[in-house]
Amino acid sequence: MSLLKVKPLREDLPFGARVEGLTPENIHDPAIRQQLNEVFEDRGMIVFEHVEQTSQMQVDISEVFGPLKDHPVKMVERVEGEHPGVIAIRTDPKAGRVEIDGKELLTWQPWHFDHSYNNELNRAGVLRAQVRAPEGGLTGFADGIQLYNSLPEHIQKKLEGMTVIYTLDLDYSRQPYGLPKNFKEIIGKGAALAEAAKLFPRALHPAVWTRKTGEKVAHISPYGQRDIVGLSHEEGYKAFAEVWDAVEAALTPFYHQWQDGEMVIWDNWRMLHMATGCDPKYDRIMHRTTIKGDYGLGRWETEPKTATTADAMA
Numbered sequence: 001m002s003l004l005k006v007k008p009l010r011e012d013l014p015f016g017a018r019v020e021g022l023t024p025e026n027i028h029d030p031a032i033r034q035q036l037n038e039v040f041e042d043r044g045m046i047v048f049e050h051v052e053q054t055s056q057m058q059v060d061i062s063e064v065f066g067p068l069k070d071h072p073v074k075m076v077e078r079v080e081g082e083h084p085g086v087i088a089i090r091t092d093p094k095a096g097r098v099e100i101d102g103k104e105l106l107t108w109q110p111w112h113f114d115h116s117y118n119n120e121l122n123r124a125g126v127l128r129a130q131v132r133a134p135e136g137g138l139t140g141f142a143d144g145i146q147l148y149n150s151l152p153e154h155i156q157k158k159l160e161g162m163t164v165i166y167t168l169d170l171d172y173s174r175q176p177y178g179l180p181k182n183f184k185e186i187i188g189k190g191a192a193l194a195e196a197a198k199l200f201p202r203a204l205h206p207a208v209w210t211r212k213t214g215e216k217v218a219h220i221s222p223y224g225q226r227d228i229v230g231l232s233h234e235e236g237y238k239a240f241a242e243v244w245d246a247v248e249a250a251l252t253p254f255y256h257q258w259q260d261g262e263m264v265i266w267d268n269w270r271m272l273h274m275a276t277g278c279d280p281k282y283d284r285i286m287h288r289t290t291i292k293g294d295y296g297l298g299r300w301e302t303e304p305k306t307a308t309t310a311d312a313m314a
């Protein structure tokens with residue numbers, strides 16, 4: 001009998017699970033590891049409840065699902081110490097400050113999947129809240145399988161023929177859609193990211209892919225999206241805007257309000273995620289690991305130019 005208690009994330013959602021009972025001791029049990037991998041494949045994301053809040057436990061949970069990968073962008077903050085795979089995402093009043101409906105927010109992010117600007121897509125990410133904001137600071141998750149199945153047939157067909165081009169230049173001023181109404185960027189992400197983006201070729205990913213188990217996954221993001229293969233910039237803009245409007249209408253998201261004792265893993269080949277942001281007066285620090293892997297369908301638009309570029313992307 002399993003030592004873990006597994007239940008749906010929410011009764012009305014076709015994705016997500018909650019797992020209780022994982023400890024630093026039983027996490028090494030092969031039967032438990034297998035059970036966790038099966039739940040993950042089936043449900044696309046897991047909220048671990050009442051787990052030990054240490055970097056070691058975060059790394060141990062991550063390694064149930066695969067080896068850790070260092071983040072591909074060197075300027076991203078690493079958590080000091082003996083856990084090189086853990087990065088920090090923190091509120092910084094001097095960067096990434098936006099305004100939505102007249103309210104200023106830090107750490108807001110639009111719907112996306114991670115590393116779209118890379119040829120490889122990491123398998124998963126694991127998040128935990130090191131410092132929670134007392135209000136706001138939710139993480140939204142949406143399922144690409146549910147999304148594909150909910151889209152009108154003519155949009156499914158359009159997506160199936162579409163290869164999307166993404167860049168690391170994630171500045172919102174160059175992102176024409178997928179931003180809320182009444183959105184304003186107060187302080188941008190800074191020149192350093194735009195400079196780093198120049199080292200990377202753009203990356204191509206299919207808008208729909210099929211899992212080994214047969215489900216089709218709608219997997220597109222407006223974050224860093226620039227062009228569509230085979231279309232002019234203007235045609236690509238129109239085509240993407242049309243499908244993205246349909247995606248937003250079909251998404252059934254879950255907005256996770258972080259509680260003490262939690263960690264969350266999500267399947268980066270299947271799920272989209274976003275961050276609602278929080279009031280600049282609050283501190284919010286998230287620790288994240290990245291789990292290696294690749295779905296094998298992404299590629300660079302052009303070959304990386306230099307060894308330095310290859311190093312930056314390793």
Ligand SMILES: [Fe+2]
Nearest residue numbers: 112113114273
């Ligand atoms: Fe992300």
